[in-house]
Amino acid sequence: MAEKKPLKRPEDLRSHRWFGVNDLRSFAHRARMKQMGYAREEFSGRPVIAIVNTWSDINPCHAHLRERAEDVKRGILQAGGFPLELPAMSLAEPFVKPTTMLYRNFLAMETEELLRSHPVDGAVLLGGCDKTTPGLLMGAISMNLPAIFVPAGPMLNGNWEGRPLGMGSDTWKYWNELRAGKITEQDWEEIENGIAPSHGHCQVMGTASTMTAIAEALGMTLTGASSIPAPDSNHPRMCASAGRRSVEMVWQDQKPRDIMSTESVDNAITVHMALGGSTNAIIHLIAMARRAGIDLTLSRFDEISRRTPVIANLRPAGEFLMEDFYYAGGLPAFMTCLRDLLTLTCMTVTGKTLGENIARAKVHNPDIIRTLENSIYAEGATAVLQGNLAPGGCVMKPAAAEAKFLIHRGPALVFRDYNHMAAEIDRDDLDVTEDTVLVLQNAGPQGGPGMPEWGMLPIPKKLLAKGVRDMLRISDSRMSGTSYGACILHVAPESFTGGPLALVETGDMIETDVANRRIHLDVSDEQLNQRRRRWSALPPRYERGYGKLFSNHVSQADKGCDFDFLEDGFPTPDPEIH
Numbered sequence: 001m002a003e004k005k006p007l008k009r010p011e012d013l014r015s016h017r018w019f020g021v022n023d024l025r026s027f028a029h030r031a032r033m034k035q036m037g038y039a040r041e042e043f044s045g046r047p048v049i050a051i052v053n054t055w056s057d058i059n060p061c062h063a064h065l066r067e068r069a070e071d072v073k074r075g076i077l078q079a080g081g082f083p084l085e086l087p088a089m090s091l092a093e094p095f096v097k098p099t100t101m102l103y104r105n106f107l108a109m110e111t112e113e114l115l116r117s118h119p120v121d122g123a124v125l126l127g128g129c130d131k132t133t134p135g136l137l138m139g140a141i142s143m144n145l146p147a148i149f150v151p152a153g154p155m156l157n158g159n160w161e162g163r164p165l166g167m168g169s170d171t172w173k174y175w176n177e178l179r180a181g182k183i184t185e186q187d188w189e190e191i192e193n194g195i196a197p198s199h200g201h202c203q204v205m206g207t208a209s210t211m212t213a214i215a216e217a218l219g220m221t222l223t224g225a226s227s228i229p230a231p232d233s234n235h236p237r238m239c240a241s242a243g244r245r246s247v248e249m250v251w252q253d254q255k256p257r258d259i260m261s262t263e264s265v266d267n268a269i270t271v272h273m274a275l276g277g278s279t280n281a282i283i284h285l286i287a288m289a290r291r292a293g294i295d296l297t298l299s300r301f302d303e304i305s306r307r308t309p310v311i312a313n314l315r316p317a318g319e320f321l322m323e324d325f326y327y328a329g330g331l332p333a334f335m336t337c338l339r340d341l342l343t344l345t346c347m348t349v350t351g352k353t354l355g356e357n358i359a360r361a362k363v364h365n366p367d368i369i370r371t372l373e374n375s376i377y378a379e380g381a382t383a384v385l386q387g388n389l390a391p392g393g394c395v396m397k398p399a400a401a402e403a404k405f406l407i408h409r410g411p412a413l414v415f416r417d418y419n420h421m422a423a424e425i426d427r428d429d430l431d432v433t434e435d436t437v438l439v440l441q442n443a444g445p446q447g448g449p450g451m452p453e454w455g456m457l458p459i460p461k462k463l464l465a466k467g468v469r470d471m472l473r474i475s476d477s478r479m480s481g482t483s484y485g486a487c488i489l490h491v492a493p494e495s496f497t498g499g500p501l502a503l504v505e506t507g508d509m510i511e512t513d514v515a516n517r518r519i520h521l522d523v524s525d526e527q528l529n530q531r532r533r534r535w536s537a538l539p540p541r542y543e544r545g546y547g548k549l550f551s552n553h554v555s556q557a558d559k560g561c562d563f564d565f566l567e568d569g570f571p572t573p574d575p576e577i578h
Contacts, residue, residue: 005253010045013250014145017577018119019044025577029119038082047081047250049243050120052111052136054127056090061129061208062152063199064230071236072124072150075243081122081250083243086114093130093208101478102450102550104131104138104284105563111139117575121145122250124242128152128201130481133211134284137220138562141256141291142572146249148349149220150242151212153230154322155200160187165195166204168482169316172456179426180464200230203322205314206481210277211284216331217271218288219259219348223357227330229323249349260292263343267354269301270341273308273380274334276317278481279395279489282382283451287560293568298384298393298558302517305380310399311337311370316484317399318376320368328368332361337371385488385512387519388528389474389500392492392558397484398514402470405486406514409522410435410472414506417442418454426461434468437510441501442538443477444494445554445561449541455479455489472512474519476501476557488512488519490557496538497556503531 011020018029019040033043051072055065073083089107091100115123125136128151140147158165174191177183201208212226222242228235265285272281282301289296312334313319325334335342335358344355363369370376377399386393398406413436415421421440424430432438438457445451454477459468472486476494479487493499500521504510509522521528542548553563 007251008253013045013047014121014574015043015048015119016045043082047121047247048119049076049081049083049246049250050115050118050123051083051085052088052114052123052125053085054088054090054129054132054136056092058095059090059092059129060196060199061093061201062090062127062132065126065152068126068150068236068239071239072126072243075240076247078240079244079247081247084118084120086118088114091129091132091135098448099450099452100131101452101561102547104135105550105554105566106546107132107135108138108142108566111136112143112572115140115143115145116572122246123147124246125149126152128208128212130207130211130280133208133215134288137215137256137288138291141260141288142566144255144257144572146246146254147256148222148242148246148249149215150239151215151221151226153200153228153232153235154203154209155196156198156229156231157203157321157323158195158197160191160194164321165191166315166321166482167196167202168206168480169204169484170195172483176459176464176469179461198231202482204316204482205275205277205312205322207278207280208481209322210272210275210281210481213275213277213331214268214272214281214285217268217335218264219346219354220256221349223350224330224332227322227326229326245349248351252351254349254351257292259347259349260289260294261346262294264346265289265294265296266304267342267346269304270308270338271331271335273305273382274310274338275312276310276314276376276381276399279382279397280478280481282395283478283490283557283561287562290560290562290567298395301382302384305382305384308341308380309372309375310377310381311372311375313368313370313376316482317381317397324365324368328365329361329363332358333363334369336361337363337369383514383517385514385517385519387521389504389510389519389521390491391500392556394488394491394519396486396488396514400484401486405470405472405512407512408437408472409509409511410437412437412439412504412506412508412510414439414441414504418452421457425458428462430460430462432460432463434463434471436471438471438473439501439504440473440475440477441495441504443475444491444496445556446541446551447494447496448477449547449551451476451478451557451561453478453480455487456483456485457487474501474510492556492558494556498532498535498537500528502535503528505531
């Protein structure tokens with residue numbers, strides 16, 4: 001447990017340098033604040049709290065965050081602080097192309113610079129859609145001002161003909177049924193009308209729910225905050241509470257790096273594995289940890305996965321949805337089932353330890369939140385494989401795959417990029433069987449660009465008609481956390497930079513053995529060396545702007561896909577006040 005720091009005085013506040021000094025520059029700062037109708041006693045000598053809001057008109061996951069910012073402001077004012085709402089890039093997962101992953105680091109940079117350049121003492125971070133959570137937290141960790149994260153919350157359960165629908169998971173499921181002729185176009189439209197019934201992020205254990213749960217497990221949210229459905233009245237109350245707590249955190253000088261530790265990161269990995277969480281969490285948590293100076297590797301995920309069963313009966317690995325999870329007790333109750341696997345002495349933004357936060361939590365539905373002895377899957381959500389095809393490692397979600405693909409040997413069918421795959425996959429004469437291994441190249445951090453969610457390659461139409469619903473698929477891309485199937489992802493190094501995946505040819509035999517964490521391309525070293533000499537790099541995806549910056553500085557998946565100049569070790573100085 002961290003030692004308690006002495007409380008700050010008003011003249012110790014960071015904002016005092018802007019507003020409290022008796023000089024010409026502070027005169028101008030105060031005059032401009034008064035220009036907006038604020039009195040000096042409102043902002044001077046009080047903690048100034050930035051509300052970093054990722055609301056936008058095109059982000060359904062965050063459609064309510066404009067209102068929630070007002071709830072946060074109410075809490076800040078109640079606690080004697082002064083709120084300033086600062087808009088940030090929204091990263092609307094369904095709409096941003098080629099992928100929001102291209103812009104996660106952009107949001108992290110923006111968050112860091114918003115906090116660095118403005119007269120603020122602390123921050124409340126409003127987000128929840130997939131890349132928004134890690135982007136906001138990465139920036140806040142680097143700037144290291146007192147900060148608390150407010151999750152957007154999952155949407156309500158979807159419904160079609162009395163059946164619960166989960167965004168993403170049921171999208172893929174019924175799309176395959178439509179392509180196979182098992183449902184009609186009218187059915188498909190009815191599903192479209194019923195699958196997303198409210199604001200909030202996806203209501204399955206996809207990337208959004210995984211990352212907000214990780215934020216809570218790390219200690220960066222109020223207790224239970226990540227589980228509350230977005231439309232529930234508990235959500236605005238939580239937002240006001242976060243506002244009040246943010247002011248206390250400034251006086252107590254409690255910062256993200258006081259909370260982030262090797263033990264809290266291990267807690268987050270454990271929760272991720274037991275939830276059956278998204279594979280994307282691995283990339284994001286590595287990046288977040290490295291911002292805090294914690295050298296997190298893929299091997300640590302695999303170690304924790306080996307000892308952590310999946311106990312959340314949630315789609316896509318299980319049966320239920322996030323609204324059900326909340327009423328079953330939510331993340332606090334869930335973590336009580338993991339007590340023996342967690343470090344309960346880790347400090348959190350509540351000012352209390354994780355153990356204190358969950359002490360009164362109870363499980364209300366043991367079918368949704370299972371015990372360690374009654375798990376959904378015996379090991380954790382993700383397996384890390386290595387071999388000559390992925391010397392830097394790759395990941396798989398075995399709990400969401402057909403068991404027969406956990407040990408598999410089959411011939412490769414190689415697609416050189418996404419467009420090649422899309423043009424070929426539904427051909428009636430495609431040379432493919434259910435034993436074929438579909439391989440997608442040039443879909444990684446640089447090749448995508450941005451490592452899009454293309455890893456759940458579609459099942460060829462001719463096989464869908466025969467009842468095939470899963471195949472082994474390998475790529476250097478990601479897949480949506482709402483996806484499922486025998487998909488091996490994040491192959492590192494990526495094919496675009498000349499990694500071994502670039503050398504695979506159609507017909508090569510590929511072997512996987514998940515239990516032994518092995519992936520192997522059955523081609524001799526001599527043949528691979530010959531192919532490597534023939535291989536030539538593709539032209540850069542971008543020649544200018546942010547895309548070029550991204551391509552020049554992004555790391556590989558096993559290193560978190562962060563920029564090399566943003567990791568820990570590069571100080572973030574406060575601006576000079578002139």
